[in-house]
Structures are given as C-alpha cells and as structure tokens.
Amino acid sequence: MKRLSTLTLLITLTVLLIAACGAKKDNNNGGTQDPAASPTEDVSNLPGQAAWDAIKASGKLRIGTEGTYAPFTFHDESGKLTGFDVEIAEEIAKRLGLKAEFIETSWDSIIAGLDAERFDTIFNQVGITDERKEKYDFSDDYIVSKAVLIVAEDNTDIKTFADLKGKKSGQSLTSNLADIARENGAEIVTTDGFNQAIDLLASGRIDATVNDGLSFLDLKKQKPDLPLKIVDEAPDAAKNAALFRKGNEAMIEAVNGALAEIKSDGTYLKISEKYFGADVSK
Structure with a gap:
C-alpha cells in the first residue's frame, strides 16, 4: 500500500508538471494574455x-x-x-x-x-x-497666402480696406475673405467664386473684391493687360x-x-x- 501510494503521488506530480509546461508554452506562442500586460500599445483605435x-x-x-x-x-x-x-x-x-x-x-x-x-x-x-x-x-x-484688395486700374477712391465702406465688393458668401469686406463696411455682392468676381469687377458692376493674392498674381501672369490692380494687403498671412x-x-x-x-x-x-x-x- 505504501508503494502504491508513492507511485500514485509521482504520477499526479508528473501530470501537473506537464500541464504547467503546456500552459507556459501556450502563453509564449500567442495564448490568451491579460491585455494590460501586453508590451505593445494598440494605436489603431483612433476616432473614425x-x-x-x-x-x-x-x-x-x-x-x-x-x-x-x-x-x-x-x-x-x-x-x-x-x-x-x-x-x-x-x-x-x-x-x-x-x-x-x-x-x-x-x-x-x-x-x-x-x-x-x-x-x-x-x-x-x-x-x-x-x-x-x-x-x-x-x-x-x-x-500660406494673403488676402488682397483688388480694384479697377483707374480707381482712385479705394486705397485701403477701410475705403470699402459703402462700396460694392464681389464675394463668395461663405468665404473668410467676405468677412474682411463685411467688417470694413462693404456692400456684399454675391459671386460664385474668384472668376465671377473678377468678371464683375472688370465690367464695372462692382467696385472691388477681397481675394487671394496668389490667385490674382496668377491671373495677371495669364492676362497681363487686365486693367485691375492690388491696392491693399492683409497684414497677416x-x-x-x-x-x-x-x-x-x-x-x-x-x-x-x-x-x-x-x-x-x-x-x-x-x-x-x-x-x-x-x-x-x-
């Protein structure tokens, strides 16, 4: 009986040892782990x-x-x-x-x-x-670009943004450029965009437009004889x-x-x- 009890104990210990080694092997090869113990942080879970x-x-x-x-x-x-x-x-x-x-x-x-x-x-x-x-x-x-004030070449009344008070300025309504014209007292004439504002200005239907300086420089490069000019520029880009x-x-x-x-x-x-x-x- 003593010999049998010892044998039973040895078998039990061997089974437990094998199970422990198997669990360790599983953990080392992608087995289930506590996420908090993971050495790498998941950075893919951003909003959107x-x-x-x-x-x-x-x-x-x-x-x-x-x-x-x-x-x-x-x-x-x-x-x-x-x-x-x-x-x-x-x-x-x-x-x-x-x-x-x-x-x-x-x-x-x-x-x-x-x-x-x-x-x-x-x-x-x-x-x-x-x-x-x-x-x-x-x-x-x-x-980075600056807002500029554009008028007809022969216009001598508008020299600064402040001179827009009471004048017609062609602007896209939701543009931040329209805000500049509005803040300076201009009467806003709604346009579809830069090209329409330039057309209205060139034909004398508006007095000015506040628009992007880079766009105007490109326009003058394409149409150097267009009778329009920049008279003022926003201080901040x-x-x-x-x-x-x-x-x-x-x-x-x-x-x-x-x-x-x-x-x-x-x-x-x-x-x-x-x-x-x-x-x-x-």
Whole structure:
C-alpha cells in the first residue's frame, strides 16, 4: 500500500508538471494574455478608424473642390482638372494607396457637401479660421497666402480696406475673405467664386473684391493687360489646409503623414514651384 501510494503521488506530480509546461508554452506562442500586460500599445483605435478602414477598402478618396479657382483648382485647355490643390491631393491619395476622386461643386455649397458626406475631405484653398474649427477639423496647413484688395486700374477712391465702406465688393458668401469686406463696411455682392468676381469687377458692376493674392498674381501672369490692380494687403498671412468632418482623426493622421512625406522628399516643392515659382508653405 505504501508503494502504491508513492507511485500514485509521482504520477499526479508528473501530470501537473506537464500541464504547467503546456500552459507556459501556450502563453509564449500567442495564448490568451491579460491585455494590460501586453508590451505593445494598440494605436489603431483612433476616432473614425472604422470610417477610414472603409475608405481604404473602397480604394478611393472622395475630394470636394471647385474646379474654377486657378491656380488652385481649375480646368486646363484640354478640359482636365488640375491645379496646385488638385496635384497636392492626388499625391497624398497616391501615398495612401488610394485614387483621388474629385467632386466639383461651387464654393458656397462645398462645405454643405462635406456635411452631407458627398465627399470625405475638401482640398480647395480652405482658410483655417476659429469659426470653422468649432465644427470641422483641418489637416496640417499646406499653403500660406494673403488676402488682397483688388480694384479697377483707374480707381482712385479705394486705397485701403477701410475705403470699402459703402462700396460694392464681389464675394463668395461663405468665404473668410467676405468677412474682411463685411467688417470694413462693404456692400456684399454675391459671386460664385474668384472668376465671377473678377468678371464683375472688370465690367464695372462692382467696385472691388477681397481675394487671394496668389490667385490674382496668377491671373495677371495669364492676362497681363487686365486693367485691375492690388491696392491693399492683409497684414497677416492665412494658413490653408484640407477640411474634414469632426471625428475623423484616423484619416487626418494618415493625410498628415502623407503630407509630411511629400514635403520631406521634395515633391511638394516641385508642385509649388510649378504653379508659383516659390515655396508657398511658408
């Protein structure tokens, strides 16, 4: 009986030892562990991750843009959509393994289109403002520009923004440029965008327009005889970026990563010099 009891004890100890070794082996090879004990932190669970995964699965990034705002987004002589913002967006989409799908719409309805989820983001010289940041999120800025006051070449009444009081200024209603005109007492004449404002100004139907300085310089390069001039310039440069609905941090982080990449490898500078002859990120 004593011999039998000893044998039973040895068998029991052997079974327990084998079980313990098996459990240890399982833990070392992907067995169930306490998540808190994991040595690597899960960083993929950002807000909007599911939405970003769905975009990646679709293979395309839907981008809202005007298509009528040279040199940022416009159609060339062949009818192809091109421009600084268009090329930047295409490069970013390519770095993310996606195809850029542009959806063209007028400026005054473009943000409403983002709200309605017609597109995933907007690349269209969108100025970063405190008012917009309350409802939307931005990527890192990728272009810096100044607002300028444009009038007819023979206009001697308007010399500064303050002279806009009581004058007709052609502006897109939802643009931050319209805010500058409004704050200086101008009577706002609604336009669809830069081109219409310039047409109205050149034909004498408005007195001025507050618009983007880079756009006007590009216009004068294309039409040097156009009888318009810049008489004043905003003291502070405005930063512009891609616009997103709130709650899309995963997508924004990916876009910022791609933007940083094209800046570091020289692609951004190449596009910038193509359209402006300088680095417009500073």
